Amino acid sequence: MTLHVIVGAGPVGTATAKLLADRGERVRVVTRSGSGPEHASIERVAADATDAERLSALTEGAAALYNCANPAYHQWLTDWPPLAAALLTAAERSGAVLTVANNLYGHGPVTGTITPETPLAATHPKLKLRADMFRDALALHQAGRIRMTEVRASDYVEANSIFSYVLAKPLDNGKRAYVPTPLNVKHSWTSIADVARTLALVSGDERAWGQAWLVPTSEPLTVRELADRYVAAKGLPPAKLTKLPYPVLWSAGLFDKMAKELRTTHYQFAKPFTLDSTLTEKTFGLAPTPIDEVLRTMTVA
Numbered sequence: 001m002t003l004h005v006i007v008g009a010g011p012v013g014t015a016t017a018k019l020l021a022d023r024g025e026r027v028r029v030v031t032r033s034g035s036g037p038e039h040a041s042i043e044r045v046a047a048d049a050t051d052a053e054r055l056s057a058l059t060e061g062a063a064a065l066y067n068c069a070n071p072a073y074h075q076w077l078t079d080w081p082p083l084a085a086a087l088l089t090a091a092e093r094s095g096a097v098l099t100v101a102n103n104l105y106g107h108g109p110v111t112g113t114i115t116p117e118t119p120l121a122a123t124h125p126k127l128k129l130r131a132d133m134f135r136d137a138l139a140l141h142q143a144g145r146i147r148m149t150e151v152r153a154s155d156y157v158e159a160n161s162i163f164s165y166v167l168a169k170p171l172d173n174g175k176r177a178y179v180p181t182p183l184n185v186k187h188s189w190t191s192i193a194d195v196a197r198t199l200a201l202v203s204g205d206e207r208a209w210g211q212a213w214l215v216p217t218s219e220p221l222t223v224r225e226l227a228d229r230y231v232a233a234k235g236l237p238p239a240k241l242t243k244l245p246y247p248v249l250w251s252a253g254l255f256d257k258m259a260k261e262l263r264t265t266h267y268q269f270a271k272p273f274t275l276d277s278t279l280t281e282k283t284f285g286l287a288p289t290p291i292d293e294v295l296r297t298m299t300v301a
Contacts (some may be wrong), residue, residue: 001026001041003062004203005096007049007087009036011159012101013068015196017042023200030058050082052089059094064203067100070160073264076126084133091137091146098137098148099203101195102212104275106131106152109267114188114275116214124264134212141210150212151198154188154275155268157226157291158298162262162269163189167227167241168300176240179223180262181269183243186220188274191294194286201284208284214277216288223269226291233296 004020005028006013014037017027021041029036034046047054049069059065067087071079091098107114108122120131137148155161162181170177198215202208221229227239246266267273281287 006066008068052086055090056093062096065096100150153190153215183224186272218291220274
């Protein structure tokens with residue numbers, strides 16, 4: 001059994017830990033509270049992952065170190081830098097492959113579909129931060145000090161997204177959903193299960209190291225199309241949606257931290273925001289989970 005160390009026990013960290021454990025690997029999940037999924041092959045450790053010494057000790061002998069952490073958006077500028085630095089130190093000292101779960105924020109506003117060639121051109125400090133984390137890790141990889149790879153996903157279908165936060169629960173209860181984004185703009189939606197599968201694969205495949213990979217993702221859907229597919233998959237009443245004007249979202253941000261953060265990424269829904277994962281699929285023989293299957297089996301907390 002090979003040791004895999006995962007920092008973070010949110011939806012992605014949990015899914016990745018379960019996948020690795022189910023295939024017979026030994027998994028160590030590191031969080032501040034010691035939380036994480038229960039499994040005979042999963043060890044849950046309470047530790048501060050920004051402590052480079054402690055994280056390095058926990059990563060000793062590991063094949064891979066996964067960054068599945070998810071600091072609150074409004075704390076990115078304070079929480080990410082020390083955590084990113086500790087992960088780089090632990091990867092260098094242990095020799096574990098640093099395998100990062102990332103998103104598309106580092107690209108910033110784009111024109112056209114995002115591909116592996118799309119530059120990391122974000123200028124907003126929080127969005128640029130994720131791009132800089134990749135560039136820092138890549139520089140150490142190119143210097144021969146660490147081995148690294150990264151996977152990038154669009155908004156998750158099952159959790160931590162506009163869909164899971166503001167649509168799924170009202171639709172489950174047959175109620176109208178009030179959505180702070182346009183309803184008829186194409187958008188890519190990635191399954192967390194596919195993120196986990198990609199992370200587990202690229203961590204051990206030398207072809208993946210030294211670059212980023214787009215997670216296999218189904219054809220883009222508008223918010224309205226996704227809602228319609230969801231109620232059809234669940235056998236629910238027809239979806240009733242109302243778009244909230246942008247000034248409402250802006251005003252909500254005066255009182256709610258999460259609503260304020262949605263201003264930063266509103267561009268992703270104001271016009272088409274899509275990705276092309278063909279290279280990942282062809283290189284590693286992966287395919288996205290059919291969207292109707294994802295919707296049918298997902299649960300909303």
